[in-house]
Amino acid sequence: MKGAFKRMVAGMPIFLTEAQGPAEIAFSRDGAGHLFPLHLMPGKAVLVREHQFLATTGNLDYTFNRVKGVSNMLLGSTGFFVDRFSASHQEGVLWLHGYGNVFEKELAQNEQIDIEPGGWVYRDETVRMDVQMFGLKTGIFGGGGNMIWNRFTGPGRVGIQSMYLHMPTSE
Amino acid sequence: MQKPPQPLPTKLEEGQASGIRYRIDGELVPVLHTCLDGRARRPTRAAL
Numbered sequence: 001m002k003g004a005f006k007r008m009v010a011g012m013p014i015f016l017t018e019a020q021g022p023a024e025i026a027f028s029r030d031g032a033g034h035l036f037p038l039h040l041m042p043g044k045a046v047l048v049r050e051h052q053f054l055a056t057t058g059n060l061d062y063t064f065n066r067v068k069g070v071s072n073m074l075l076g077s078t079g080f081f082v083d084r085f086s087a088s089h090q091e092g093v094l095w096l097h098g099y100g101n102v103f104e105k106e107l108a109q110n111e112q113i114d115i116e117p118g119g120w121v122y123r124d125e126t127v128r129m130d131v132q133m134f135g136l137k138t139g140i141f142g143g144g145g146n147m148i149w150n151r152f153t154g155p156g157r158v159g160i161q162s163m164y165l166h167m168p169t170s171e
Numbered sequence: 172m173q174k175p176p177q178p179l180p181t182k183l184e185e186g187q188a189s190g191i192r193y194r195i196d197g198e199l200v201p202v203l204h205t206c207l208d209g210r211a212r213r214p215t216r217a218a219l
Contacts, residue, residue: 016216021190021207027217028202035201036179037186037193055203055217057188093188095203103176111173160176 018058027055027095033161034102038094038122045086045125052096052121053083060085060092084125096122100162107154114149118164124156 019025028035038046040060056062064083085094096102098121105113107127114132123129134147152158183195193205 018216019207022209024206026202026204028200032199034181035195035203057191058216091188102179104179105176
């Protein structure tokens with residue numbers, strides 16, 4: 001995957017196993033959850049939350065973006081990565097892992113859904129994601145925390161997991 | 172009324188794409204079995 005080198009330069013470890021047939025090979029993750037395929041047609045791309053990737057056919061292109069701010073507020077770190085997989089010339093398959101169970105919401109044009117920040121797994125590139133933050137007050141002088149969620153606006157698909165684990169990082 | 176999110180299938184008997192057949196089974200910790208026919212120009216890749 002072409003973007004993997006960029007990710008290494010950015011300080012994110014990325015180790016991949018490569019398999020070429022004819023042969024059989026099986027994969028799983030070290031957590032209870034849900035595996036599912038996403039078939040990407042040429043010209044289509046999907047954005048995936050970090051640590052959800054399991055496997056892909058070798059004909060998909062890969063890159064990533066770092067989302068700053070959200071994780072600052074949530075997890076005391078400096079951001080998180082969103083992986084982007086795209087098919088350029090032929091259909092490819094991407095297999096993802098979600099914790100708990102995974103649900104899919106198909107958003108119509110301008111239809112919106114609000115999801116707890118750790119709850120989304122993937123989204124079509126056509127789906128816009130915004131951060132919604134609300135301050136919580138506990139009285140006149142009382143402080144409070146922030147309530148945060150992500151707002152997704154269609155058209156396109158959003159994948160939702162019913163539980164999540166924040167993988168330990170060096171941050 | 173909006174349609175609620177739909178659960179994705181937890182099992183898949185026979186998936187297929189260019190150069191690869193696969194199935195997903197198992198409930199708590201599911202497994203992806205792939206069968207590569209060797210015709211794919213680029214190999215399948217997986218996270219460690």
